[in-house]
Amino acid sequence: MAKKFLSGDEAFAEGIRLARPEVISAYPITPQTIVVEKLSEMVENKSLDSAFIHVESEHSALSCAMGASAAGVRAFTATSSQGLLYMVECLYYASGGRFPIVMMNANRSTALPWNIYGDQRDSLSQLDSGWIQAYAENAQESLDLALMSYYIAENEKVSTPFMVNLDGFILTHTYEEVDIPTQEQADTFLPKYETDNKLDLDAPKNMAFSAGPEHNYIFKYKEHIGMKNSVSVIQEAEKKFSENFGRNYSGLIDAYQTKDADYIIVTLGSIAGLCRETADKLRKKGIKAGVLRIRYMRPFPAKEIAESVKYAKAIAVLEKDISFGNEGAVFTNVNSALYTEQVSVLSYNFIGGLGGRNISESDIEHIYAEIQRGTKKVNFMGIEVAE
Amino acid sequence: MAITAKTLCKDEFFYGHKACAGCGGSLAVRNALKVLGKNAVAVLPAGCMSAVGFNFPQLCFANNAIISTFAGTASMLTGIEAGLRRRGITDFTAVGFAGDGGTADIGIQALSGAIDRNDNMIYICYDNEAYMNTGIQKSGLTPFGAKTTTTPAGENIRGNIRPKKNMFEIVAAHDIPYAATATVGYMTDFLNKVEKASKIKGTKYIHVIAPCPTGWGIPVSDTVEIAKEIVDCGLWYLAEYEKGVYHITYQPKELTSVSDYIRKQGRFRHLTDADIEMIINSRNQKWEKIRKEWA
Ligand SMILES: Cc1ncc(C[n+]2csc(CCOP(=O)(O)OP(=O)(O)O)c2C)c(N)n1
Ligand code: SF4
Ligand SMILES: [Mg+2]
Numbered sequence: 001m002a003k004k005f006l007s008g009d010e011a012f013a014e015g016i017r018l019a020r021p022e023v024i025s026a027y028p029i030t031p032q033t034i035v036v037e038k039l040s041e042m043v044e045n046k047s048l049d050s051a052f053i054h055v056e057s058e059h060s061a062l063s064c065a066m067g068a069s070a071a072g073v074r075a076f077t078a079t080s081s082q083g084l085l086y087m088v089e090c091l092y093y094a095s096g097g098r099f100p101i102v103m104m105n106a107n108r109s110t111a112l113p114w115n116i117y118g119d120q121r122d123s124l125s126q127l128d129s130g131w132i133q134a135y136a137e138n139a140q141e142s143l144d145l146a147l148m149s150y151y152i153a154e155n156e157k158v159s160t161p162f163m164v165n166l167d168g169f170i171l172t173h174t175y176e177e178v179d180i181p182t183q184e185q186a187d188t189f190l191p192k193y194e195t196d197n198k199l200d201l202d203a204p205k206n207m208a209f210s211a212g213p214e215h216n217y218i219f220k221y222k223e224h225i226g227m228k229n230s231v232s233v234i235q236e237a238e239k240k241f242s243e244n245f246g247r248n249y250s251g252l253i254d255a256y257q258t259k260d261a262d263y264i265i266v267t268l269g270s271i272a273g274l275c276r277e278t279a280d281k282l283r284k285k286g287i288k289a290g291v292l293r294i295r296y297m298r299p300f301p302a303k304e305i306a307e308s309v310k311y312a313k314a315i316a317v318l319e320k321d322i323s324f325g326n327e328g329a330v331f332t333n334v335n336s337a338l339y340t341e342q343v344s345v346l347s348y349n350f351i352g353g354l355g356g357r358n359i360s361e362s363d364i365e366h367i368y369a370e371i372q373r374g375t376k377k378v379n380f381m382g383i384e385v386a387e
Numbered sequence: 388m389a390i391t392a393k394t395l396c397k398d399e400f401f402y403g404h405k406a407c408a409g410c411g412g413s414l415a416v417r418n419a420l421k422v423l424g425k426n427a428v429a430v431l432p433a434g435c436m437s438a439v440g441f442n443f444p445q446l447c448f449a450n451n452a453i454i455s456t457f458a459g460t461a462s463m464l465t466g467i468e469a470g471l472r473r474r475g476i477t478d479f480t481a482v483g484f485a486g487d488g489g490t491a492d493i494g495i496q497a498l499s500g501a502i503d504r505n506d507n508m509i510y511i512c513y514d515n516e517a518y519m520n521t522g523i524q525k526s527g528l529t530p531f532g533a534k535t536t537t538t539p540a541g542e543n544i545r546g547n548i549r550p551k552k553n554m555f556e557i558v559a560a561h562d563i564p565y566a567a568t569a570t571v572g573y574m575t576d577f578l579n580k581v582e583k584a585s586k587i588k589g590t591k592y593i594h595v596i597a598p599c600p601t602g603w604g605i606p607v608s609d610t611v612e613i614a615k616e617i618v619d620c621g622l623w624y625l626a627e628y629e630k631g632v633y634h635i636t637y638q639p640k641e642l643t644s645v646s647d648y649i650r651k652q653g654r655f656r657h658l659t660d661a662d663i664e665m666i667i668n669s670r671n672q673k674w675e676k677i678r679k680e681w682a
Contacts, residue, residue: 022473023466051469055462056500063459063497067430067466070453073473075466089456199451199467201426201479206446207453215443 015146062090072198095130100153117356118168252301261290306341352381409607411597572614604653
C-alpha cells in the first residue's frame, strides 16, 4: 500500500484503475472532469489497460457502457449534474438490462440557474432509476467504494448498476492523504467479471427486449429483488475489504453516537464530518447529540435508520435537495421509514447547501438548537420565513 | 464471390416476427443478416424492426441481437465492439439496423460520434421515410410532399414541406471509410454493398430504401416494385463513397416517370401536377450534379 495526497476525484480514479474496467466511456463535466483526465493519463502511461472511448455525449457514454457490459466486460463511466440528467433514459435502461456498470457522479446543482457547485439534487432525482446509490464522505472512502462497487454490482444475485456519489468540489477537489492498495491486493479482493448476461457467439442471445403486461412485472420484481440482494452483498464486500485492506465500513449507514443520543442529524456525504465535530462539542456541554450518515440511499436502509433514531427526542434531516412542492427527498424517505417501522420521533427537515452554499459549524449548531426547541417541519437554511 | 440469389445463404436469422406483410425494412434486415452470418451482432433501436422482433418470449433473431435506446444505436455498437474485442473475440460483425428517424434525427449525434472515432461497425439505415412504429409521423427523411399524421395534407399545407435530409452526404462528409446507398428493390446491389462493407475496417454506413406499405399507401405486393421504381425514376440513386470519392453504382439510361412513381402511393395522393413538377425539378438538379461530379 502506498500513501498519496489526493483529491476525491483522483482517489476515485485510482480506485477505478485498480478495478481494471475493460471499457471506459465518459464525457467531461465539472466537477467530474479530473476523473476522466486521470483515467486517460493512466491509459496513456499504461498503468491502466482499458479501451477509453471519447463519446460525444453522456447519453452515448452510458449507452456505450451498456454495450460493453452486454458484451460481458466491466465498464465505467462518470458524470455530474446536467450530464446525469442528459443520460437519464440510459439509467433506467441499464438497471432494467441488469448491467452492473459503475458510474461516479460528482454531485452538482442542476440548471437553472446555472451553477457548478455541489448539491445533491442531481442524483437524488434518480432514486427510482434502479441504481444502487452510495454517497462517499471522504477521498479514502471514494477510492474504497470504487473497488467495492464492482464487487457488489457484479454479484450475480445483484447484477445492478452502481452510482457512487461524491460531493462536488467539497469532496471531488479537496485533498487528503489516501491509502492506495497495490494492484495485487486489489486483484485478490475483486475477481474478474464473469456473467451469463452477455452476448455469446456460441449461444446467441436476444437482449434488452420488450415484455408486455403479462411478463413485464416479473422482470421489474426481479430487478427489485436484485437491488434488495445487494444489502447482504454490501456486508460481504465490506467484510472481505476489511480482511484485505484493514479498513472497516458499516454498511448502509454510519451511525455516530446515536445509541444514547437525544438529538440526531441524519445526512449524506461530506457534511457528516462537520456534523460529528459539532456533536462532539455539544456533548461536552451536556447535550446528547448524534449523527447518522446515510451511506446508501438505494437500497434504502429503512430498518437501520429507524433502529438508530428510535430513542431520540428529535431528528433533523439535513440535505442538499428539495423536491419542489413537497420537501427534501431524503426527509420523505426517512419519514416513511419511521412510519413503516413504527418509530415515533419528531423529525424536521433542513434544506441547505443548494448551489454549493456553505454550511458552517454555526449552521449545524443552529439545527441542533432548533430541534431541541421545536421548529417548522421544513426549514430552508439561511431564509427566514414568517410562519 | 459476388452475392446473387443463388449464392445467398439459406439460413434464416430473422424470422417469426410481427412485421406487416410486404415490409421493406424486415426484408433488408433478413437479407443483410444472411450476408453477415451467424456472427453478426445486431443492434436495433426503438422502431419497427425492434418492435416486431423482440417481444418476449417471442425473440426473432437467431444471431446475437439487442435493442438499444432510440438515440443509441451507434453508441451501443461502439460499446459492444469494444467489449467483444477486449474479450479477445475478433470474428464478429457489429451491425446496426436503425430507421430513418433513429438515424437522421434522434440518433444522428451518436452516429456522428462513432464515425468520428471510426469505430468498427456497419450502420444500416433502413429508410421507410417516416416514424412508422409510432404511426407514420414525419422524420427528417420524409420526402417533400408526403402526407404523414403530423404533416397532414389539408387546405393550407399539402403534406411535408421540406425535402429529405441528405444523410448519405452528411455521413460522407465525416470522411467515413465507406458509405453507400441502396434499395430493397435492387437486392443484390444492396447485399453486395453489405458484403463489401463487412470487409472494410472502421465505420461503414449503408442507407437502404425500405418501403412500408402501411405508411406509403401501396399494396403489400408492390414493395419491391416501388423500391425499384424510386431508383429508376431518379428520386433515389445507388451510389458509393469510398476513399474520399463518390461514384454512382447504377446509371439508369433514362429516368422513368416521377409522376407514375408518385401517383401509385396514397401518401402523395393530394399532390398537384405543379407539386410534382417541383419534385421533378429538384430531381433533375440532383442528377445534373451526380452526372457531373460522381460519374
Ligand atoms: C427517446 C424516445 N423518443 C421517442 C420514442 C418513440 N418512438 C419509438 S419508435 C419511434 C419511431 C421510429 O421511427 P424510425 O426510426 O423511422 O423507425 P421505423 O419505426 O420507421 O422503422 C418513435 C418516435 C422512443 N422510443 N424513445
Ligand atoms: S409499419 Fe411499415 S415499417 Fe413497420 S412493420 Fe409495418 S410495413 Fe414494416
Ligand atoms: Mg422510419
